[in-house]
Amino acid sequence: MTPRGKDDAPRRGRILARGGRALLFLAVTWSLAGSLMLLQEGLPELLSRAAQRGWVPYSLLAPPAPGVDCSAAVERAMAARSDPDVTRQAALLVWLLGAKLGFAAGLVDAYAGSANQPDVEPWMDEPRRLAAALRVETPVLPKMRHTLDVLHEFTEFVAADPQCVAAQLAGKYSPRHAALYRFAQIAGHAAVYRITAPQLGPSLVPELRFYATAAELPNALWQPLIEDSIDSLPGATVKDKVLSHMDRIAQHLRSGG
Numbered sequence: 001m002t003p004r005g006k007d008d009a010p011r012r013g014r015i016l017a018r019g020g021r022a023l024l025f026l027a028v029t030w031s032l033a034g035s036l037m038l039l040q041e042g043l044p045e046l047l048s049r050a051a052q053r054g055w056v057p058y059s060l061l062a063p064p065a066p067g068v069d070c071s072a073a074v075e076r077a078m079a080a081r082s083d084p085d086v087t088r089q090a091a092l093l094v095w096l097l098g099a100k101l102g103f104a105a106g107l108v109d110a111y112a113g114s115a116n117q118p119d120v121e122p123w124m125d126e127p128r129r130l131a132a133a134l135r136v137e138t139p140v141l142p143k144m145r146h147t148l149d150v151l152h153e154f155t156e157f158v159a160a161d162p163q164c165v166a167a168q169l170a171g172k173y174s175p176r177h178a179a180l181y182r183f184a185q186i187a188g189h190a191a192v193y194r195i196t197a198p199q200l201g202p203s204l205v206p207e208l209r210f211y212a213t214a215a216e217l218p219n220a221l222w223q224p225l226i227e228d229s230i231d232s233l234p235g236a237t238v239k240d241k242v243l244s245h246m247d248r249i250a251q252h253l254r255s256g257g
Contacts, residue, residue, distance in 0.1 A: 070164035073137060077168035080135035090134065090173050091180060092253040097130040097165075098181040099246060101139050102188025105157075108141060109150035109189070110196050136168040151189075155207050158185050179214035180253075186211055187225060187249075191242050194230070198238045202226045218257075221249050 086093065104123035111117045120141070131138045142157040144150060159182075161167055170178035186207045193203045202208075205226045212222035224233055224245055235241035 068160065068162055068164060068167075070161070070167035073164035074167050074171040077136050077172045080172075082135055082172070083133070086133050087173075089254070090177060091257070092250060093130050093134055094169060094173070094177050094181050095184045095250055095253050097127050097134065097139070098184025099188040099191075099250075100124075100127045100130070101141070102185035102190075103192055104188075105141050105154060105185070106189035106192030109144065109154065110192050112144060112150060131165070134169070135172065136165050137163045139163055139165050151203060154189055155186070155204065158182050158207070176215055179211050180217075183208065183211035183215050183217070183222070187222075187246065190225065191246060194225075194242050195239045201228050217249075218252075221252055 100123060104120040104127075107118050107120050107123070124141070128138050140163065142154060145153055161182075166178040166181050169181050186204050190202065190204045190208065193200060202225060208222055208225050224230060230238070230241045230245075233241040233245050235244045
């Protein structure tokens with residue numbers, strides 16, 4: 001081999017090494033791009049299946065709700081003087097506020113398009129009184145957009161907190177009270193469907209589990225709401241069983257739970 005050939009050998013080795021690193025870089029880049037495409041296409045489907053099985057809240061499937069600036073509403077609530085008796089019973093009153101609102105919304109949704117649409121206006125009298133006692137905004141029922149997607153729409157409404165009631169409760173009382181309010185809305189709505197269509201089993205299971213945990217409720221209080229069967233609950237009818245358990249939650253909160 002000529003001296004020139006000897007000099008070229010190391011250079012060829014360096015060129016091959018650089019070429020190998022370039023190919024490795026391209027391979028890694030293509031692999032990452034493929035993984036991202038797979039996540040982009042496959043993740044929504046995985047989340048959808050997980051929500052259907054009750055593993056994650058349906059709210060994870062929804063696009064982010066428009067931001068609501070609740071700062072002024074929270075300031076108003078915190079500046080309003082509260083009755084000491086109301087403060088002591090705040091958890092119970094928050095539960096009643098959310099449950100009554102959720103039940104009224106559930107009636108609207110469950111009978112949407114029916115000739116027997118109930119008048120829910122009387123159901124809103126107590127939430128108005130409770131909101132006034134708690135010194136928070138008066139809640140209103142959500143506006144239905146699609147009758148075939150009412151459950152999903154309601155979970156979006158609860159999560160978005162468009163009237164800032166949950167935000168006010170978090171600021172004036174505690175984040176636990178805000179979670180309890182959201183749980184109560186979901187529980188009230190789900191109760192309507194459990195009573196009117198018991199053959200469907202529990203509804204809004206991921207949301208019930210999520211908000212109950214955030215509200216630090218004992219498992220024994222919310223677990224029956226997500227069970228396939230409620231035969232073990234006291235009561236002669238499905239309605240009796242559901243309402244008696246809702247009252248059990250109220251009794252727990254009334255006793256300071």
